[in-house]
Amino acid sequence: MSAPSQFAINFSEKFPSLTNSPILEAVIHWDAPTSKSLEQTSLKEKLTNRLPDYPIIQPQYGVEVKIDTPIDMPQFLQKTQWSGFRLENISQNYVAQFNNTGIAFSRIKSYEGWENFKNEALRIWNTFVELAEPETTRRLGVRFINRILVKQDESISTYLKSEPYRLSGLEISPKSFFYQDTYQVAGYPYQINLVRTIQPNQTGSGSEQALIIDIDVFTNAVSSIQEDLNQQLAEMRWLKNKIFFSNITNTALNNFGS
Known part of the structure; x- marks a missing residue:
């Protein structure tokens, strides 16, 4: 049996450019007392x-x-x-x-x-x-918060490839949910906080909900050299893109102007 291939950040992999991006807020954060x-x-x-x-x-x-x-x-x-x-x-x-x-x-x-x-x-x-x-810089983070409006008659699976867990026994989907996962990127000094939640749309009609996809890529091993800092930011951005585009559907991409 062959060993599983090792993960690698690959800058030759390109991601779609969106004309109607769901990005609500983009953040770069330095924790540096x-x-x-x-x-x-x-x-x-x-x-x-x-x-x-x-x-x-x-x-x-x-x-x-x-x-x-x-x-x-x-x-x-x-x-x-x-x-x-x-x-x-x-x-x-x-x-x-x-x-x-x-x-x-x-x-x-x-x-x-x-x-x-x-x-x-x-x-x-x-x-x-x-x-x-x-x-010293204790932490560097690249965080993107995405907000996707979901109509009342739409399923979350219209936008997310992996649906929320169904309730065993009753086999019903949750009306609302909040999932937070933390990952360590193998072979790199990066961690990922991924939050997926659904909430009422605060600005629109009551027939819509807002799906939030919050991706925070961060490291505690921050370089003080400008060239290396640019490399770290590029790698964290790539990871953010990889997560986002791997988890949304083609329907979502079309809606976002891919």
């Missing part, structure tokens, strides 16, 4: 100077919870403190969340393609490195 304290007023001024094309700057706040437990009277303390900034560009289709643990860069309106998105993310990342001076 700052090596120095960031001061709110000073940081806002520096961001304004370095990123004039991101004029919308809003402070973000986190909640710190502390419980003191003296013998006579335990106390629950809650403190709100500044944690960073949320920046938007003039067109309000790019969002950068800039805080003391790293950055998350998102495309939140019609996805324009990988190269523009990646290059802009790297520009924001380089600004973060300059201002925050992180000593």
Whole structure:
């Protein structure tokens, strides 16, 4: 018996280009704690100077919870403190969340393609490195959230190759579901979080549901060399595409303008 072939990322394998892509949000995220304290007023001024094309700057706040437990009277303390900034560009289709643990860069309106998105993310990342001076990057992730409208009379199998599990004994399909799977990519330093869920359509009629396919490819072995970083991003993007296009049907592809 021959051994199973080893998986390999193959950049010669091409994926369809979609004119009506279901991408709701695309994210590149660096988990890279700052090596120095960031001061709110000073940081806002520096961001304004370095990123004039991101004029919308809003402070973000986190909640710190502390419980003191003296013998006579335990106390629950809650403190709100500044944690960073949320920046938007003039067109309000790019969002950068800039805080003391790293950055998350998102495309939140019609996805324009990988190269523009990646290059802009790297520009924001380089600004973060300059201002925050992180000593290490603990995690790099490429995440794409897809939203597909499903009509009431349509089956999930119209869009997904693998249907949700049917209930044994009654042999009925779930009205709603939430599946989350985590995978380690053999031979590569990448892991994958895959979420598939169905939820009511918040913007349309009650006769539609929204199928969410959330693919997060990430690594904890992040290169600090620009050329290697580009390679890692390309590999993670390939994995994201491989997962998505391997799990949706030809009918879905036609609907998305393949």
